[in-house]
Amino acid sequence: MKRVMESAALAAGRAIMAIHSAGPDVHYKPDSSPVTEADEEAERVILEALARHFPKIPVVAEEAVAAGQMPDISGGLFFLVDPLDGTKEFVAGRNEFTVNIALVEAGVPIAGIVYAPALAIGFIAVDGHAERFTVADGRTLSNRQGIGCRGRGEALTAVASRSHNTPETARFLDDHGIDACTAIGSSLKFCLVAEGLADVYPRFSRTMEWDTAAGDAVLRAAGGETRTLDGSTLIYGKRRQLHDTDFANPNFIASGAGWCGAATPVTK
Structure with missing residues (x-):
């Protein structure tokens, strides 16, 4: 394989x-x-x-x-x-x-x-x-x-989408006291968390399963996790969804080891 x-x-x-x-x-x-x-x-x-x-x-x-x-x-x-x-x-x-x-x-x-x-x-x-x-x-x-995710320290670093950043992302960073955020394109965001160069990747704009699955696999093997805003683990193979198309993802938080607020919803 x-x-x-x-x-x-x-x-x-x-x-x-x-x-x-x-x-x-x-x-x-x-x-x-x-x-x-x-x-x-x-x-x-x-x-x-x-x-x-x-x-x-x-x-x-x-x-x-x-x-x-x-x-x-x-x-x-x-x-x-x-x-x-x-x-x-x-x-x-x-x-x-x-x-x-x-x-x-x-x-x-x-x-x-x-x-x-x-x-x-x-x-x-x-x-x-x-x-x-x-x-x-x-x-x-x-x-x-x-590679492996790093443990949570006092200063947190986030990665975010270069082309799809949102006000919700900014609020998430503010709510969690995260000052350092690197904007980068593609699934490399998962990989930066997986190799311990960042702590969390919040995503509050549309993705499809093929956008995330490979990076998510790397992150999970490195000790991290990807959860939806209700705290559930992001799953793949989503068909016949009531409120979205096949294979569309909900908003999620991808994070490294020791991240305690990964699934905390954004303040409205």
């Missing part, structure tokens, strides 16, 4: 960087979110790899779902794929976009990889162990090191 996820993510990263160098052609989905040929080519590469090695495991992939392709996940084991998380960062010429592949079992992300090809770094979680690695020439992994 680990080898296949790494190989697929790196291949998708090479496809993305080839288009990044040439300049992406941007168009828009019905929900007005941007999509590029890099999203589509990276997804094709990942789907081919997963189908070749795991033909019996269904795959929920962002662009395929947007095109109306919804696999049967009733068996409880499935992949979630976001081939290019942070498309807005990609289009804007920033380097914080990532390739995300996660394996979900019974609603829990049990394995995942987050690869940032423009930064040549990645994070992977398999069998309850989280690692950070670097990549040379888009092909060779090196400098593997285990």
